[in-house]
Amino acid sequence: MRIAFYAPLKSPDHPVPSGDRQMARQIMAALKAGGHDVRLASQLRAHASDPDPEKLKKFNRDAAQETARVLEECSGAGAWRPELWLTYHNYYKAPDLIGPEVAQGLAIPYCGMESSFARKRRSDEWADWTAAAEFGMRRARLNFFMTDVDRQGLAELVGEDRLAAMPPFIDASGFGRANVAEGGPVRFVAVAMMRARGKLDSYKLIAEALALCGDFDWSLEIVGDGPERSAVEALFAPFGSRITFTGELDRHGVAQAYARSDVLLWPGFSEAYGLVYLEAQAAGLPVIALDRGPQHAVIRAEETGLLTTADAAAFAQAVRALSSNAGLRMRMGDAAAEFVQSERTIEVAAERFDAAFREIAPADSVPLRPAVFPKTAALLDQAANAGRKISIWLRDDDAVAPTYQLERLLETVCGRGLALTLAVIPQYATHALAGRLQGIALANVATHGLAHINHAPAGTKSSEFGASRAAREAALDLQSGHERMQALFGGKALALFVPPWNRMDESLHGMLAEHGYRAISTFGEKGETAKAGLVPVSTHLDIMEWKTREGRAADALDAELALLMKQRLEDDNDMPLGILTHHLVHDEAAWSAVEGLVALLANHPAVEWLDMRAYLAEHCQ
Template sequence: MYLLVPGDINTRTGGYRYDKRIMQGLRAMGRHVELISLEGAYPFPNAAELEQAGAQLAALPDQALTVIDGLAYSVMPEQLARHQNRLRLVALIHHPLALETGNSRATSEQLMQSEKAALRYAQRVITTSQSTADSLRDYQVPDSAMVAVCPGTDIAPLARGASPDSFNLLCVATLTQRKAHDVLLEAMAQLKELPWHLTCAGSLERDADTAQALLRQCHELDLGERVSFTGEADEATLNALYQQADLFVLASYHEGYGMVLVEAIARGLPIVASDAGAIPSTIPTGAGILVSPGNATALAEALRQFMQDDVLRQSLQNAAKTARTSLQSWEQSTREFEAALTW
């Protein structure tokens, strides 16, 4: 099997982490997986980068099982068309590219048409949630071609929290427009009278313009001493941040799954989040409070309830601690992915 991924598979985003864990799991099961890196500014590659990707596809042997991450797969329909009958093409879709926040309407439409065209050539489409699979019906992908394989979760120790006198809120998300940190900051500005500290862990470089705008917003809202931006955190740092947290919060406009949500649940952390995309089906019943995406007032009210309502907070914590015992493992996810490769 060949796994084609744009850029560095060690990139610390949910999509890349999923790809890497599945690759490692398949190799542990005995399947040969050759990783091929596609160079370019995906999902907006230039002509030379697409030509190089086409050459990489052309170099693969006939009937090769070829799994391509959707960040690249969805923007190379012409290259895929040349090999649709020669290669066994599998599209790995984390979420439709057109749903990425911050693109113009014309760009979103262009991405949707490109993805729709590319998906016609896939013999199998694997998504990372049923929500994403459902959304691909708008792309004329038949149900018979789709399989949802949700991410797994590692066993983790229960979070301890940091201080009995203050609530430690944690958001783990790259600073991009889709993650809606601006909405989260607006919400926090409405709660200055309450005792809390917010830690935002996520790359400041992947979307530098958005990151700088968030830092300015934080200063303008006078939240500089109450909000920390750690930048991209390694595994050890993330584990420490989860351990010190009392609540996980995610205000995204869309999530194809939201691996960080189940990683929070694995530590018994309750969640306050938007109800966008796959989030409602990812968070276990009773373990979170959901609000409409983009609504800072509603988000602030949910956070206020968590901090002020002892009974509600205990109920959310109990539900999260119960749910952590039945989360799907990466071994199970890998077995499901392996099964999806046979049709």
């Protein structure tokens, strides 16, 4: 399988080492070990240490440009086109602003790994950032969780059926069993960057615990470096020659440090889980750490290590227990090595990935028969007998690139000689899409916002052009969208604007007219009115059930459509009745409905199927 990989927090080729970079590399290695063709889709870093609204705006702009680049590169003839997208570590400080849009545009599954849902962030200064991260989690076909803490949060957000366990794993090659020393001091090792907060707190607890262990012989080798090195050195200065600082070591150097040690000491404040624990255990070292949820994901308490409270006396007690019992150290070390080598290697992770991907792989589904709409058919027959007609048009949203779903839609609608209006996202639209539509006279395009970015405040309804947008920013986006559509599609682009989420504040309608638009299309009865002289062409029947992202039941669609038509006839409402589809997310139920509706409406004497180009030419001044 061709897999596009992205890590918004830290790319696997980032120059600064960290656990996130290491995990990103290991994920790619595991996917490749499973025989997949894995490529880094983007290096864009979307990480923030503070919730600056302007920074989020910039990230959104940068991500939109990057999304457009990826879609363009993956859509051309002969291009490498992914079959699945996997994002690592989408959370409120590093939201994935690229993957969901690319995956939808290419009609491929989007998956997340180690995504973290933090409910409390919904109501603080990180609310908008949290909403951006949640969008990806909700969109994901599968969310791989690495700890039970993440599982609980994701289950609350998206339910258990879209979750898959992926316990933390490492490249265990090169971590040989430690050399057991006979006699002499117990050799401790700590391996970590020297940074403020959680890392420094862990070093501090080790120093405090060792200060309570002066009555027996021990040594500590500290592997790592960073901005807080002087603070760490000061913590351990009282121990004199018992302490050795190696500085930062490469992978081979770290493996050698484990090999000459007996026990890993690392409390692990604020650790997501801690790859260092798995590395040390792979080398046959028992570990001493804090008794917290993340540590339980990588340590088997009382079997491969000892877990304690965040108290110097308790930590010292665990240090003393392992120091005084060589047999216990040996048994735990053996169990630790067996645990990692049998359950937490890249090879095991590759098998877990493949098993999960098989579950979501598109089956060779048998197309359903076109749905039937008896209530709608009966009402249309009555209208025909009375010499009445109902105007119908079809709008399909979110097209950006050629896909097999688009081909199916074109065949279903245009193949029957009916006109189709595609609402295209300008910034993400590709030259490949423009080329595919060029020779299809019945397929017209409308402008669908600019980049389908939600600019509404967290907790409010999504919109790209809502009341909260600064007028200047909105105007620039409208201009950019119009220019992009003209450049790509020329005369095929209608003077019709389709706001994302079918929402646009009426105060901005005047801007549409200023930027060359003559009509606006939203949804429902509210969409049958517009300001600034714009012609409203609303849609009324949505094929999709968005809470479940599934096609709606045909009987429900039939009842609703029949009622809509009945009301139009009774009210002498001759405005077009719009059907709304979303080809990129249709399941077989949705396709069955579309095909059944088109078959019914195509040649019925009571139906006037509109070509939106001709309609706008007649009604726009």
